[in-house]
Amino acid sequence: MSDIGLSEDVSTADTAAAGLGGAQSDDTDNAEAYNSIAFGRSPQDVYNTMMGITDKNPYGVNVPGFIKGLSSIFGPLDYTNILGSQQAIDAMADRQFGLAMNPQNQPGMVGYNSNVPTVTTGVREGLTRGFGSLFGSPVGFSTTRGTVQAQRAADPLGSVMRGAFALAAPMSLPSLAAQTLGKNTYTTSFAPDYDPTKDPNSPSYTGPSSLGGIVDLSLLGSTGMTSTTAQEVYGVAKEAVEEAIDYFSNPKGGIDTVTSVPDNRSFDAFGNVVSSPASSSLIDNDDQINAGILGLDQRSAKEANTQVADSSSLFSPQSISQGLNYFAGPQIQDFFRGVTNNPNVTTRIGPGYDIDKQKMDDNLFSINIPFSTG
């Protein structure tokens, strides 16, 4: 299938075999399995056999997750119609083999690609990208240096906020979730730079990964968190909220047909609508209010009012603020209560209404830390 030249000796490939085939139980089994199929064959043949790669299936079946079970139900998988041609299938199989054999793109080794930089830590381009929420990540991909593993950057604060905002809007804020607040890097499980305490999938993982991490951090608050830490969280949160508002204010992707509706409403101190264009109605000859939404009967008017409010405020700063506060607010508040060791601290994400100025204030993230003078 492949015409890739071989520049590794067998001992290298032997080490490699231990990292291949996710279904193997341990290294001894792997070595035995490798020895039983490797004799007199090229490394790519061995790799293909271990992964279950065939002329019609460049992905193999011995991979973690759903595919293994799929092939056991439906038999051999055939990707000819998917990839279009035998040539494309062979090329895909070669690429998979190249990435598995040479995850750092070392020159002179199988799978070296001169268009891609060589790396000394982590993994080469192609194994480092996040693939979006729908398509997962390269974690679990088998290579000669073990399986690809995630390494969550040592930014627990970013992770905290990423977890919070990802939950607040899991499919709506791609840049928030993946870029602004930091993201995973990848390496392989046998690499010297692999740190299990930074691997979210490792039992040794010590960092926060989700909203649960916020609770953990809040417990740390009374023992080790510093004011600098709090400031950093504040900065991260502020940036995140700014981007969230920008995102919602300038809808992208599938939300490009939102009609802009001028918002002339007034609000009371609690954010409730106290007057609106719908109230500027006319009175007919029978002293009945017939114009605008309020011209409808009471039940219909309420429903129509709600719809108008929904359509005009869907992407308003207030609704964003309310959404973020609803989803992520309690956890963030808990976190800051831990940081400050003050159970009465309150936080607010997103713009609020300034009663004194009678307008929306500019602060996107505020913390209220009450203290007693007595």
Add this chain to the structure above:
Amino acid sequence: MYITDFLNKYKRDLNNRIDDISISLTSGSASDIGQYKAMVGEIQGLTYALEHVQTLLKKVDDESDSTRIRSSTEER
């Protein structure tokens, strides 16, 4: 930017996306049949687009070849 540069860049992007999904597929990211079908479906769509781009590139190449031949004939 020449049209061929654009098409080549587009082709590279399509290939990168196919590679990304392929790696994700082999790393076990497909946790159910729905996700698996979505991934394979996108690969199929990208492959279709890739074939079209390749056809266009070939067409552009052929046209530029024939233009060169025509102009050199005219010069003689």
